[in-house]
Amino acid sequence: MxxxxxxxxxxxxxxxxxxxxxxxxxxxxxIQLGFSLQNVNKSTSSHPLKFTTVRFNSGNMFNMSSGKFVCKRAGLYFFSTTIVREPGITQSYCSIVVNHVNLQTTVGYGSSTTGYSSGSTVLVYHLNIGDRVFVDDCYGADHIAWTSSFSGFLIVPDQ
Structure with a gap:
């Protein structure tokens, strides 16, 4: 014993x-690399979707003017986006895009006249230096609520 x-x-x-x-x-x-953004910029219908509030952006890896995360350290990353739909349409959706390829899409469904609905999605993906990740290919962008968000962080760096 x-x-x-x-x-x-x-x-x-x-x-x-x-x-x-x-x-x-x-x-x-x-190695603590990541970003967390909120508040969609509703003043422009830009591509990619742009955010106005930075909650966290270590190493300035997320470029606020381009609306893109630029990988500075290769490794396995986690990304998440929540798209909140305002009343006015029945659905809105956006995709997490890596190097101009849609890899994950989220959809918010609901009545066009009442309430807000949201959709969330996550993506775990290996990135190389210089890869770009962003939220784009949005349907109903005029009705995406400012409370929508986009976050990402490095899980494990390449050795």
């Missing part, structure tokens, strides 16, 4: 050390 407890204690200590070292490496290497 004592031997088992020592082994468990040693395993816990080793795991704690690994976690601390991993956090230190992430911090030291500047």
């Amino acid at each position: 004592d031997k088992l407890l020592r082994q468990l204690h040693d395993m816990k200590s080793n795991l704690s050390s690994l976690i601390i070292n991993n956090r230190r490496q992430i911090s030291d290497n500047g």
